[in-house]
Structures are given as C-alpha cells and as structure tokens.
Amino acid sequence: MKRIYPFFAALLLILCGCGQKQTETSDTKETVSAQSANEASPESSMPESSRAEQNTNGISYQVKNAETPKAETASMEEPLSLGQWGTAAKYCTKDGSYCDIPVSILSVRRGNDVTKEAMALAKKSGAYLFEPEEYEEYALCEYEIDLSTFPVAEGGTLCDITAFITDENGEMLKLKNGSYWGTTAVCLDQQTYYYEGVVHSLLAYKIPKECSAYLITAGEYGETQTYFHGL
Numbered sequence: 001m002k003r004i005y006p007f008f009a010a011l012l013l014i015l016c017g018c019g020q021k022q023t024e025t026s027d028t029k030e031t032v033s034a035q036s037a038n039e040a041s042p043e044s045s046m047p048e049s050s051r052a053e054q055n056t057n058g059i060s061y062q063v064k065n066a067e068t069p070k071a072e073t074a075s076m077e078e079p080l081s082l083g084q085w086g087t088a089a090k091y092c093t094k095d096g097s098y099c100d101i102p103v104s105i106l107s108v109r110r111g112n113d114v115t116k117e118a119m120a121l122a123k124k125s126g127a128y129l130f131e132p133e134e135y136e137e138y139a140l141c142e143y144e145i146d147l148s149t150f151p152v153a154e155g156g157t158l159c160d161i162t163a164f165i166t167d168e169n170g171e172m173l174k175l176k177n178g179s180y181w182g183t184t185a186v187c188l189d190q191q192t193y194y195y196e197g198v199v200h201s202l203l204a205y206k207i208p209k210e211c212s213a214y215l216i217t218a219g220e221y222g223e224t225q226t227y228f229h230g231l
Contacts, residue, residue, distance in 0.1 A: 059125055059202055060159050060189040066198035068102045068146045071226075076170050079215055079227035082107060086226025088161055088219030090145070094153035098223045102146040103161055105216060108231040110139035110207060118188075118204040126190045132206055139231075141185065141203040141216065147196050159199040160187030164217040165207065165230065173211055181208055185216070 071087045074080045082105055089098040118138040122129040132138060145161055163185035167173050172180040185205040193199065207214070207230075219225035 059121060060191070060193075061200055062195065063144065063198040063200050066144075066146075068148070068198060071102045074226045074228075076168065076215065076227055079229050080105075081229060082231075084228075086218065086228070087224055088145075088226050089223030090150065090161060091220060092151055092153070093155065093157070094151045098220055099150050100224045101150050103218050103226065104144050105218070105228045106142040106144065108139055108141050108216075110137055110231070112137065114138060114140050121188050121202065122186070122204065125188050127186050127188050127204075129186060129204060130206070135209055136206045137209050138204055139207050141205065142200070143203060143218075144198055144200050146198045147193075148198070150196065152194060152196060156192035156194045158187060158191070159189055159193055159201045161203075161218050162220050163203055163205070164221070165205050166215050166217055168213060168215055170215065170217065173208065173214060175208055176210060183207070 069085050071085045072080055074084075074086050080086050085102050085104045087100050088103045090101050091097075092099045115132060115138040118140050119129055119131075121127075121140075129138065141163075143161065145159060147157070147159075150157070165173070165183050165185065172182045175181055183206045185203040188202045188204055212231075214230040216228040216230050217225050218228065
C-alpha cells in the first residue's frame with residue numbers, strides 16, 4: 001500500500017496541471033477573441049465625438065470648414081438662382097422662437113428615374129412620400145443650411161427647412177386643365193443632429209410633369225422667407 005500512495009499523488013499532480021493549462025488556454029483564446037472584435041470594429045477606437053458625427057444615414061453630412069457667403073436679398077419678383085444663399089426662418093425648440101439662418105439650394109433634379117430614387121431614399125430614411133399620380137413626378141433638391149448661429153436644444157434638431165412649391169406669384173400652381181395643385185417639400189433625413197455648422201441634405205417634393213416655371217419658397221410661413229427659381 002505504501003507504494004500505491006506515491007502513484008496516486010503523482011497522478012493527482014498531473015491532472016491538476018492539465019486543468020490549469022486548459023484554463024489558461026481558454027482565457028488566452030477569450031482575450032484574443034475580444035481583441036479581434038475590437039480591432040474589427042472601427043467605432044471601438046473612434047472618439048465619442050467622431051462616432052456621433054458618423055451616425056448618419058448617407059443622406060446628410062456636415063460640410064467641414066465651410067464658409068457661408070453673405071446671404072442675398074430675394075423676392076418673388078427677383079428670386080435667387082441655384083447656388084446663391086438667402087435667409088430663412090427655422091423653428092427653434094430651445095427657446096420656442098424662430099431663428100433666421102442662411103440657406104442655399106444647390107441643385108434640382110426630376111424625372112422618372114429621380115422619382116424612383118426619391119421613393120427609395122424616403123424608405124431608407126423613414127420619411128414618408130405619397131405615391132405620385134400619373135401626371136406627377138418627384139424632384140430631388142440638394143440644399144445646405146448653416147446652423148452655426150442656430151441654438152440647438154439638448155434634444156437636438158433636424159436639418160430640415162420648411163419649403164413651399166408655388167407659382168411665380170407665390171400662389172398655388174395652376175394646371176392646364178384649370179385645377180389648382182399644391183405641395184410642400186419633405187426633408188429626407190429624419191435623424192437628429194446635435195452639432196453646429198453647415199449641413200448638406202436633400203428635400204423631395206412632387207411636381208406636375210407639365211410644370212417648368214415655379215418658385216421654391218424656403219422659411220416658415222409668416223416669418224422670414226427666401227425664394228429660389230425652380231427647375
């Protein structure tokens with residue numbers, strides 16, 4: 001019996017050593033796995049502020065180091081051309097008032113292909129667009145607004161701007177059949193923004209296919225508005 005005890009003692013030591021080695025191997029695998037996951041995620045090594053700015057849906061983005069040109073005075077009789085800057089009122093939830101900000105409409109595209117593109121972007125962003133009638137199509141309008149002086153509330157703000165589509169006299173569009181037609185523009189980016197600066201985004205609006213001369217009126221009704229030539 002005295003010879004058997006050393007044998008069991010040695011066996012016990014071997015088993016304990018194997019168990020410890022398996023535990024260390026398992027811990028090492030978990031550590032390597034965690035490191036690989038961190039390296040695979042670009043957000044993990046990105047500063048918090050950068051992650052916030054990257055949280056977009058591809059429709060809007062902040063224009064870095066943008067210098068806003070001086071806003072021009074516009075009227076229905078003398079609307080702005082695309083690319084010029086005007087002044088329009090945007091509602092501020094921080095103090096419950098309207099704030100005048102610079103706004104520019106950069107381009108307008110329309111047609112059957114653009115209509116399909118607008119509907120797809122709306123579905124992607126969460127905005128809602130009505131299906132156009134046979135005589136209608138959608139226009140996509142690129143625009144920029146300068147939020148540098150806009151008091152962004154703790155709850156953030158949308159990068160939208162209120163816009164109306166009217167005839168050249170500021171009235172509802174009149175179709176060839178004598179009926180009147182009206183619509184407003186919808187911001188395709190429904191995300192909330194918390195930073196200041198110039199934001200580039202997209203508006204979509206329905207327009208009768210027969211209509212080629214109209215105004216895009218930017219700004220809240222009854223407040224500061226500016227006018228652009230439509231296409």
